[in-house]
Amino acid sequence: MKKEQIVKCQFSEWYPRFKKHTIKSIVLQIPPEVIDYLHDDGTLVLPIRNDCPSRHEDETEEWSDEESSDVPTLSPPKFPEFESRVEEAIAELGGRVFPKLNWSSPKDAQWIALNSSLCCHSLHDVLLLLKSSDLIAHDLTRPFLLCSDDSPDPEIHYQLTLRKWCELIPGAEFRCFVRERRLIAISQRDHTQCYRHVHALRAEIRTSIHQFFIGLVQPRFPDDDYVFDVYRDSQGRIWLVDFNPFGDVTDTLLFSWEELTDTARLPSSDGNGEADEQDLPVFRCVTEESYLQPSVQLSYRLPRDFVDLSTGQDACKLIDFLNLSSGRQQTESSDEES
Ligand SMILES: Nc1ncnc2c1ncn2[C@@H]1O[C@H](COP(=O)(O)OP(=O)(O)OP(=O)(O)O)[C@@H](O)[C@H]1O
Ligand SMILES: [Mg+2]
Incomplete structure (x- = not known):
């Protein structure tokens, strides 16, 4: 596989030639601050929506008494212009869209969405999926990973592709x-x-x-x-x-x-x-x-044990887990004593 082949498969490269024969889509350039936000692999904090009053500042005030001053506050980012462009595109595509970057969709993150689907209604829905997806992280960080040629990597302009949602069988x-x-x-x-x-x-x-x-x-x-x-x-x-x-x-x-x-x-x-x-x-x-x-898609989801433990659905697993961690604590304290 050559780097040039990967470049030619980007959505924005082929879409204009095949527009009449594929699902209606809109391609938006992603601004640098949104690229940085997607790259940041710290805690997932979704941006404040344009139509929401900024509750964050009030909350910080409420929390900023002496006792809670150590609580770390995570500032949600704001992308007002990009959000307006995305919302306009979503409206033009009928209110429901399927998101992609230059090559991939976040299909590995489907389970995290509230509707367990890749159907998005807002920038919020889109960013939750993009930030949670390893396939999107691959597009962003290593698109030429498996290429056999040593030439320098071609420059990539990252784009968000929004496709009209279709119920495909x-x-x-x-x-x-x-x-x-x-x-x-x-x-x-x-x-x-x-x-x-x-x-x-x-x-x-x-x-x-x-x-x-x-x-x-x-x-x-x-x-x-x-x-x-x-x-x-x-x-x-x-x-x-x-x-x-x-x-x-x-x-x-x-x-x-x-x-x-x-x-x-x-x-x-x-x-x-x-x-x-x-x-x-x-x-x-x-x-x-x-x-x-x-x-x-199952292989992308959470391990079954993790789900059972966090929902408390399997009491036996919970008991095993508690026994295991109390055993570990005992070993640690006896190690410390010795
Ligand atoms: N516009 C759409 N509306 C609803 N579902 C869609 C839409 N486009 C694609 N899908 C569904 O999502 C699946 C993945 O789409 P697509 O092939 O564009 O993603 P991809 O990340 O390139 O996948 P792959 O890695 O397999 O190439 C499709 O097989 C189809 O079932
Ligand atoms: Mg594909």
Whole structure:
């Protein structure tokens, strides 16, 4: 993967060329003070909203008697101008948006939102997700981490992308792999479920995505190797969702990088021998209920024990935990005595 490939997959690079064929979106430059705020990995303090009277100052007064003067006060930041731009964009997109930075969405932080969703109504909602996401931290700090070239990192202007919220059906999303300008593979995007209708319609889905690629994507995307995501709506029409680099930062879903980088390893669609030119793109979907996998988003959430302890739902775990910590305290005090 080359740095130039990563640059070409930024949302603002491809969106103008494919505007008519993707979800309506607005890209906003992120001001330096908001970038600093996103970079700061201390305590998460959300900014004061424009429409809120500043309660913080009153609270500081209330707290500033002698007894509580040691209590650290965390000042919430204020981004009035940026907030106004974001709120305007959200209103223009119908009041509900899906947020992204230059490449990634904060899908690993979905669990932290009050609605457990990436659907945002305000800058507040957006910042809570962005600040809580490791994928966003990767975009901000190490976007070229896995690149093989030694050239200096290209300059990146960080942008907030707000996309009109759409109720997308996971079974209608597909990921498409392009190598040397040929569409070589298509995978069901949600590989944790078996969607029987996808298997039944596989020939039709494969053909319509291939035509979409030949007619629209291939002539307009300025690279040889890349990955793109599409959505097939209820009328069978194909829409573009995203572009991703052809490399380790992108999940290969039902394929492996070995297969995708050496087409000789791709078995033909009927499973008899190697795929030849007419077998490409090879289409894969989950065909058996037995393949069902846990959602990939689960791995980002809190450890189960932590949730059980903090909510007091599992009394046995709580007793184990208390025994464990009292045991540790005893060991520490006997160490001190000795
Ligand atoms: N506008 C939208 N409204 C609602 N949901 C959306 C929207 N755009 C994307 N999604 C959902 O969020 C998922 C992730 O979106 P997207 O591919 O843009 O994020 P990403 O961070 O680039 O993901 P990846 O790392 O897999 O490439 C999509 O598969 C889709 O289900
Ligand atoms: Mg993506």
